[in-house]
Each structure stands twice: as structure tokens, then as C-alpha cells.
Amino acid sequence: MIFRLILASALAALSSPAFAQDDLHAPWGEILDAYLSRGPDGVNRFDYAKLRETPADRQTLESYIAALEATDPDSLAPDARYAFWANLYNAATVRLIVDEAPERSIRQIRPHPFAIGPWGMELVTVDGEALSLDDIEHAILREEYEAALVHYAVNCASIGCPNLQPEPWRAETLQADLEAAAREYVNHPRGVSVTGDGLVVSRIYRWYREDFGGSEAGVIEHLLRFAEPGLNEEIRANPQITGHEYDWSLNRPVNEPE
Template sequence: MTPFNRRGLITAGVGLMAGLSTTPALAQSPSRFTGRQAGRATADHAAFDALLARRARNSRDGVVRVDYAGWRGSAADRTALTRYIDALSALDPLSLTRPEQFAYWANLYNAATIRVVLDAWPVRSIRDIRSSLLVAGPWKKTVVRVGGVDLSLDDIEHEILRKGWSDARVHYAVNCASFSCPNLPLRAWRGAALGPALDAAARAYVNHPRGVTLDGSSLTVSSIYKWYAVDFGGTDARVIAHLSRHAAAPLAARLGSIDRIAADTYNWAINATTGN
């Protein structure tokens, strides 16, 4: 979730031939995972389910928070997270069905983000974990290796998920360990019923104040809708139309009279449980 990234989407996938190219440049690039190649396999996410059940919970304010302190202090849970990430990294994602591929990459992103935070804990914001002296945030550092390709969080989100699926709901699937980010799911993503699950995540975010706030006729939105406006249609009107599709009836009615976005905001405070 690198902020202020306004790169446009490329049509879903760079094509099967590009995804399977044997040229060294593409073979070592995230682009090899963005083609339409798919198999029939599924991945096992039960270990991530168990960790989320123990260490993540929905707070009263509607934000899913993570017990990073407790997780950091549990050698067993840290080991279990690493084993889960290693197990995913050892799979060939192209052997999975297309919905399972999406779930695979979203779960890998979320699990790797949690591990990045745990390795640096305690931190007040994920942006305090730097990729380099000049780059705030961990998003450009290599976090996993899949199929011989070193991948950063940015690679997974922008080069694989956004380019491979061209679906704005990508932004509701990945969690950047921050208050204003769409919620970390309390159960790992699955290919089965993926569409309805992503729609539910979109509704939860759009109908929460950190997604959309109206003060009279003044509309303030999460900065996600500004940073990635191209994913949501590219104009204020199209972003508002996206919001309206996922808004509950009272909010949708109010959005019907709005034609521009007045402001955007984002809170990078860590999404930790109280007392961390």
C-alpha cells in the first residue's frame, strides 16, 4: 500500500505467452505471474486461519486490530506464521485456479506484512519500517521468494494483483497494518465465494468513516480513492459511483447528490490492539 502511487492499470494480465516466457528478464519478474494460466489446485490456508483467530479481532470502532505484542512474544505463533509463508512460497501459484490465485497472493501479502511488523515491533506506524534510508515504509524490500522470483509487497500488490486482475476490490483484500486501511480479514481469503467476500469487505470499508465521511455536501474519502483513482474509474464521478454501489441505503442516497470529492485523508497509525 505504497502511498501516492498513481500508476495506471494494465489490462488483466500481460498475456499467457508473456507469463510463460523463458527470457531471463521475464522469468525473474513478477510479470510471469500475471498471465491467465491456471490449474485446478487449491491452497491450504488453515494455519493462517488459526493465527488470525488467536491474534486478530474486530474492535468496537469497527477496525480489525492485531495483537502484535502477544504475537511477537509467542515463539510458536511466529514460527507458525513463517511456516505458513514458506508453504505458500513453495507452491506454484499458476497451478491454482484463478480465484485461488487471487486468494493466494492476497493472503501472502497480508501474512508477509504481519511478519514485517513483528520483526520490527514495537512501531507506531508501518511507515517507520524503512525499505532504505531514503524510502519510508517496507513495501520495496524483498519479503518472499516465489518460483525463483524475489518479491516485495509492492510487487505483490501492484505488479501481480492490480495488473493481473484489474479489479478495484484488490484494495479491500490487502491490509497495510494501518488504522485507515481496509480491515485485515479474520479468516484467510479463499477462492470459493471470493466475489461475495470481496464485496462484503468493500461494503465494510465504504460504510465506515475511514472510508467515506459526509459533512453536509462535503465528501471526504480515504486517500486510497485518490492514490488509486484510476482503479476506481479515474474521475470523481466514477469513484463516487463505486462508493454508491457498496454504500448502505442512507449513505447511497446522500452520495446521489454529490458530484465531487472535497478532500481525502489517511491515518497511518498501526492497527494494534489497545495496550500494545
């Protein structure tokens, strides 16, 4: 009953003409501020266990997702719509991990024995349509926007993924923030590592090669776009991809017991 009253109040506030779109994502910012931290390895870690044990903040997350579900994304300007979908994807993923509590990896959450993970599960309902994480990422974001940068916007709760950012995506700073996230990942070893034989890169650049030019040369061009000067020089010296890696371990705090 208390939850319904709080949710009704939140939705009423959202219906106000004076309600700013930035305010829509304020609760998600509060969750990120409270539970996301920078790991010593440069990977942003989310404390799912702590959120799981904090009913008030779990309710905040539920209310936030419900508020997004009650919003018509087609009424938003393009950058605001991008922020809407990317934030919804990330919030729904966090809720999924909190609810299901996998021990090691998001891929342990399987709706059926043949599933490779939870990405096909319908987790949210927007404008009357039940949607999965795959729907949001592949049928909406990658279709409507620059597909390469979408991979830096959505987070799959894994070490190998580009960081879950410490602030919600915002329309006003969207392009700059996406490019900053891309630079952060490309210049981290899980994005690109230079070896004596060439480059070991994230499997993202193999799984979604079509988003990065459709070829190894296209991937190299993308990496050079965001590589800092030192790494840029090393890539140019031997622009050959010799391997792909990805760590599916949960992006939880390093001191959290398994």
C-alpha cells in the first residue's frame, strides 16, 4: 500500500507540465551515487548486495523504472529519447541482478535451459509493449542511433562491459558523454591490449563488428578514433587484431565475497 501511494505521487509529479526531463532521471542518479564506485582496476563496480538489503532504495529503483514505463518516449526529443532508453536498460539490468542474485555472472539468469542469459526476458513495459533488454538495445537504440556508441551506453553488469557511468545519461551532454565513455573503454586493457604480436581487443568488437565498419579495418579505425596518443601510436605500429577477450564476472565490489 505504501509503495502504491509513493508511486502514485511520483507519477503525478511526472504529469506536471513543470516537470523537467532531467528530474525524471534524478532517482537513478541517487542510486548510482549510493551504490556505484570506482574499482582500483578502473572498472566501475555496483554494490548489488547492499542495494538488495536496502528496501527504501529498492523502492526508489522500482518507482524510477515505473516512472519511465509511464513516459511516452516518442514525445521526447531524439537525445532525450536516447537517454531514456539507455537509462532504462541500465536500471532494469541492475534491478534484475538485485532480484535474481546470481553468484558469479548475469549469464546464470536463464529463462529456459537453452538461453545464454536474460537478455530475451521481458523486463519492462513501455507504451503498452513488453520489452526485453535485447529489444531496447538492438531493436531501438542500435536501429535509431550511431550503433557503435550504443555499446558504451548500456551495461550488462559484467567486468568486460564498458563501465556503468556514475551519472545518468542526459540529453544536454549526451554526445560528449558517449564519446568520453568510448575513450575510457578503448584506453582500458579490457578494450584494447597491445602485445608483441598485435592487439587483443574486447569481444564486443567481434560480436558487433557490423557496428564498427564491418571489418577488422573498421574496428581499427574506430579504436584509433578514441585511443589516446600513446595507444594510438601503438595501434598504428601494428594494426592487427590477434585475439578477443571478455570477462563475464559480475561488476560487483572487489571485496564482496562470492
